Amino acid sequence: MKTVTASKIPKNYDFRAELTSVLSHLRAFARGLCGRPDYADDLVQETMLKAWAARDSFQPGTSMRSWTFVILRNVYLSEARRNRFRGDYDPDVAEKLLSQPAGQEDGIHMGDLRSAMMRLSPERREALLLVGAGGFSYEEAADIAQCAVGTMKSRVARARRSLEEMLGNEGDKGVRAKSRAVSHTEMLADLDKVASL
Amino acid sequence: MSSTPEKPGDKSAQRKGRAKPVWAEGLRRMYDEVVEEQLPDDFVALLKKLDENGDRQ
Numbered sequence: 745m746k747t748v749t750a751s752k753i754p755k756n757y758d759f760r761a762e763l764t765s766v767l768s769h770l771r772a773f774a775r776g777l778c779g780r781p782d783y784a785d786d787l788v789q790e791t792m793l794k795a796w797a798a799r800d801s802f803q804p805g806t807s808m809r810s811w812t813f814v815i816l817r818n819v820y821l822s823e824a825r826r827n828r829f830r831g832d833y834d835p836d837v838a839e840k841l842l843s844q845p846a847g848q849e850d851g852i853h854m855g856d857l858r859s860a861m862m863r864l865s866p867e868r869r870e871a872l873l874l875v876g877a878g879g880f881s882y883e884e885a886a887d888i889a890q891c892a893v894g895t896m897k898s899r900v901a902r903a904r905r906s907l908e909e910m911l912g913n914e915g916d917k918g919v920r921a922k923s924r925a926v927s928h929t930e931m932l933a934d935l936d937k938v939a940s941l
Numbered sequence: 942m943s944s945t946p947e948k949p950g951d952k953s954a955q956r957k958g959r960a961k962p963v964w965a966e967g968l969r970r971m972y973d974e975v976v977e978e979q980l981p982d983d984f985v986a987l988l989k990k991l992d993e994n995g996d997r998q
Contacts, residue, residue: 760992767984772975789987796991857967876965877972904962911964 759799762808763792769809769878770816776873777820779862787823791816810880813888817870824866860910864903871899872907 770791774784794815795802802811861869867889874885875896886896 760988764988767980768976768978771978771980772972775975776972785981785983789983792984792987792991854967854971857964857971860964861968861971872968873972877968879969907964908962 757804759796759802762804763795763812766809766812767792770812773813773873773878774816774820776861776877777817777866777870779858787816787819790819790823794819807884810884810888813874813878814890817888856911857907860907863910864906868899868903868906871896872903875900876904 767788770788771784774787774791775781778784778787791812795812798815802808861872864872870889871885874880874888875882878885880888882893882896882900885900886893889896889899891899
């Protein structure tokens with residue numbers, strides 16, 4: 745049997761183009777995860793470097809978006825564990841940064857939605873971002889989050905319930921007051937839990 | 942009653958059967974807004990640099 749030492753990537757495969765095509769999705773995922781545009785872009789750049797370094801392990805024909813999301817998630821969790829942004833996150837600042845002036849969607853203020861997302865535990869937020877926003881199937885999302893499909897379904901369901909509770913059935917504005925009481929320590933404790941899985 | 946298996950990538954199946962909550966569209970929009978943003982110059986420069994370095998990683 746021959747030993748394969750060469751890259752699995754065909755010579756004519758344009759890894760750069762494939763990577764480029766998913767960068768905007770990586771930014772959206774990263775921003776949803778951490779809630780800060782500047783930090784999110786740092787995460788994406790780190791992900792790009794890691795993806796490039798590991799490009800020989802990418803299998804053409806499989807999903808570049810899923811592959812890079814796994815890398816980004818790992819970068820995010822390891823940065824969070826190193827407390828890179830501990831103490832930096834301020835829900836009020838995040839809300840100001842992320843709010844869109846004309847962000848009114850069917851009675852829900854986009855700033856309220858963003859605040860509510862940041863109040864979810866990291867694993868629920870991630871689940872909702874992958875399935876609800878990113879359009880991944882439960883199976884794909886479970887692969888990315890390295891958990892069982894059932895766990896992913898349960899995270900999504902709980903995240904939906906939590907969001908609905910926070911936003912109210914009609915998307916009332918009550919979330920604003922609550923969002924300021926977010927415990928960042930609590931959020932980081934949850935993150936540590938996820939990172940140790 | 943039998944459960945319906947989900948097919949990977951079958952987004953419509955996930956959206957069907959449940960009334961879409963008002964925030965669901967907002968969530969998608971929040972994501973799509975970032976997707977539609979122009980990539981920062983830093984990203985383009987980094988890609989170029991990586992490409993130029995080629996296999997010398």
